Amino acid sequence: HVDLVEGAILHKAIAAFQMMEWRNNMYREIDAISQILPTTSGGTSFLNDMGGKAEAIRTWITNVLRNIIHYKAEHHHYLKEATITLELALWKKRLSEINITEGDEEGRAKCRVKCGVDIVLKNVLPFLELPPCTFKMKD
Numbered sequence: 001h002v003d004l005v006e007g008a009i010l011h012k013a014i015a016a017f018q019m020m021e022w023r024n025n026m027y028r029e030i031d032a033i034s035q036i037l038p039t040t041s042g043g044t045s046f047l048n049d050m051g052g053k054a055e056a057i058r059t060w061i062t063n064v065l066r067n068i069i070h071y072k073a074e075h076h077h078y079l080k081e082a083t084i085t086l087e088l089a090l091w092k093k094r095l096s097e098i099n100i101t102e103g104d105e106e107g108r109a110k111c112r113v114k115c116g117v118d119i120v121l122k123n124v125l126p127f128l129e130l131p132p133c134t135f136k137m138k139d
Contacts, residue, residue: 013068016130018078022071029067033060072130079128086124087117 014026033056040052094115100107 010064010068012131013072017071018075018128019071022074026064026067026071029060029064033057036060075130079125082128083121083125086120087115090115090117090120 010030014023014030017023017026036056037053040056042051042053091112094111095108098111100111
């Protein structure tokens with residue numbers, strides 16, 4: 001078992017993923033290092049040989065961070081789609097409530113601005129966004 005520095009932040013970020021598949025993939029990725037390190041050479045200090053463990057850890061950390069960044073981007077994409085869908089649904093509902101006709105483009109535009117989406121999104125989005133955490137990678 002490997003204890004992670006800043007592991008609580010990492011686990012909090014993973015737990016916030018809405019898709020169980022993403023969480024499970026990340027936990028498998030994190031657990032993989034415990035399987036890799038016992039069978040990897042540690043190198044020798046007198047030869048200035050870092051050995052395979054350092055490279056394995058570097059590769060593992062890169063994979064974990066790359067996956068988190070990927071899943072955060074996917075989450076942002078789904079959130080954007082959901083926001084657009086919610087906005088259109090509220091607009092459509094408002095149009096039906098006040099009987100705006102198909103040809104009344106000015107009325108439709110005013111209705112879109114005043115359909116209440118700004119209030120709804122302001123109160124819904126905070127529950128759907130991932131908690132802030134920063135993972136930076138060098139390529």
